[in-house]
Amino acid sequence: MRTAVVVGAGIGGLAVAGALARADWQVTLLEREERIRLGRAALLLWPNGVRALRTLGLDDGLDAIATPVPAIGGEATYVVHHEDLHDALVAGLGDRIDIRTGVTVRTVRADEYRPAVGDGRNTWEADLVVAADGVRSAVRQRLVPASVPVSSRVAWRAVIPWYRAPQLPAGVPVAGEMLSGRQRFLHASLGERGSAGASNRGGIYWMATVPGAARPEPPEVQLALLRRWFAGWHETVGTLLAATEPEDLVQETISALRPMPESFVFPGGGGGYVLLGDAAHAFADHPGQGACLALADAVALQALVRDAAPGPALIDALRDYQRACRPRVARLARRNRLARLALLGSLITESLGRQSTRNSR
Ligand SMILES: Cc1cc2nc3c(=O)[nH]c(=O)nc-3n(C[C@H](O)[C@H](O)[C@H](O)COP(=O)(O)OP(=O)(O)OC[C@H]3O[C@@H](n4cnc5c(N)ncnc54)[C@H](O)[C@@H]3O)c2cc1C
Numbered sequence: 001m002r003t004a005v006v007v008g009a010g011i012g013g014l015a016v017a018g019a020l021a022r023a024d025w026q027v028t029l030l031e032r033e034e035r036i037r038l039g040r041a042a043l044l045l046w047p048n049g050v051r052a053l054r055t056l057g058l059d060d061g062l063d064a065i066a067t068p069v070p071a072i073g074g075e076a077t078y079v080v081h082h083e084d085l086h087d088a089l090v091a092g093l094g095d096r097i098d099i100r101t102g103v104t105v106r107t108v109r110a111d112e113y114r115p116a117v118g119d120g121r122n123t124w125e126a127d128l129v130v131a132a133d134g135v136r137s138a139v140r141q142r143l144v145p146a147s148v149p150v151s152s153r154v155a156w157r158a159v160i161p162w163y164r165a166p167q168l169p170a171g172v173p174v175a176g177e178m179l180s181g182r183q184r185f186l187h188a189s190l191g192e193r194g195s196a197g198a199s200n201r202g203g204i205y206w207m208a209t210v211p212g213a214a215r216p217e218p219p220e221v222q223l224a225l226l227r228r229w230f231a232g233w234h235e236t237v238g239t240l241l242a243a244t245e246p247e248d249l250v251q252e253t254i255s256a257l258r259p260m261p262e263s264f265v266f267p268g269g270g271g272g273y274v275l276l277g278d279a280a281h282a283f284a285d286h287p288g289q290g291a292c293l294a295l296a297d298a299v300a301l302q303a304l305v306r307d308a309a310p311g312p313a314l315i316d317a318l319r320d321y322q323r324a325c326r327p328r329v330a331r332l333a334r335r336n337r338l339a340r341l342a343l344l345g346s347l348i349t350e351s352l353g354r355q356s357t358r359n360s361r
Pocket residue numbers: 007008009010011012013030031032033042043044045046049103104105106132133134135136137138155156157207252253254276277278279287288289290291292293294
């Protein structure tokens with residue numbers, strides 16, 4: 001039987017582990033945390049993420065857990081609570097996967113033999129090792145040491161639960177995004193729990209990003225800082241921050257991989273290593289798209305290796321994965337770079353405009 005080890009049980013790891021198991025691979029899933037969980041906030045499912053979930057057959061009930069947010073990304077964009085997405089992905093794992101939690105992968109055998117990873121005590125060998133261990137991937141560090149995570153912004157996310165979600169100011173759409181200088185704020189309603197088309201959990205999701213490093217202060221102080229930094233913004237922002245409790249807050253640094261690995265595939269034995277999700281390509285965008293890309297990677301990998309036997313066929317399939325994913329991600333990186341330059345251009349014009357108004361006074 002063909003064997004795969006998936007390192008990391010985030011969105012990408014859960015999706016690909018289930019997809020490979022459904023294609024009759026024997027899968028071992030290794031996760032460093034004691035419990036598999038995706039987080040306490042929410043995320044946007046862009047059309048590519050929704051398409052990927054549907055292709056993976058995990059769209060059953062998508063309408064019940066995801067709320068459309070056309071105001072942000074068009075008709076096919078949804079917001080989903082992390083816990084609802086987690087439940088859907090875990091249900092897709094089936095009952096044949098060997099799940100090992102509390103295992104931190106530290107060693108990677110990178111030679112011509114079968115791929116293998118270990119935690120210092122045990123070693124797991126397989127035809128295929130999928131590194132889905134996030135932007136700080138230990139597997140990638142061994143295979144592509146030159147690619148390192150770089151962070152210059154910090155984000156806060158929160159879901160205000162439905163039972164204490166505030167009324168948004170009159171006329172404000174259920175979702176929207178605001179930008180001023182290098183600060184951004186986005187909100188999207190998950191609806192009321194149990195109502196038609198609403199998330200199981202309900203509430204209002206918001207996300208704020210600011211330049212700088214992670215704040216070491218306790219959540220109460222972080223919340224006070226956010227209220228100060230975003231004072232004077234549209235009333236919606238003040239209303240949402242006022243209704244947020246410190247325990248709702250999740251702080252994360254936003255990291256990009258520099259440079260992005262040239263290759264996502266490293267053949268070895270009759271198969272090899274594959275980088276997937278943030279381990280392969282993390283962007284510092286707002287709002288992020290990494291979860292959707294990780295789901296799309298899982299779809300591509302499953303489609304290409306589903307019928308491949310270890311040996312030349314599997315190695316060819318992995319090379320096809322490289323050909324399918326690397327250019328797609330490079331295109332996205334280019335598009336994001338251009339969008340950033342356009343934004344920078346408009347900020348410079350705005351600031352020059354302010355300066356010349358001051359000078360002419
Ligand atoms: C503030 C913010 C908002 C975002 N919003 C969106 C959004 O709206 N839409 C979107 O599509 N994307 C969004 N993203 C991006 C998205 O969250 C990530 O791209 C996505 O979670 C990546 O999934 P992953 O499975 O590749 O990695 P991760 O989610 O990082 O999962 C990696 C897993 O591997 C485990 N692990 C790590 N190291 C090891 C090890 N050595 N051994 C074993 N296990 C290990 C970790 O514990 C974790 O469970 C956002 C990101 C941020 C920071």
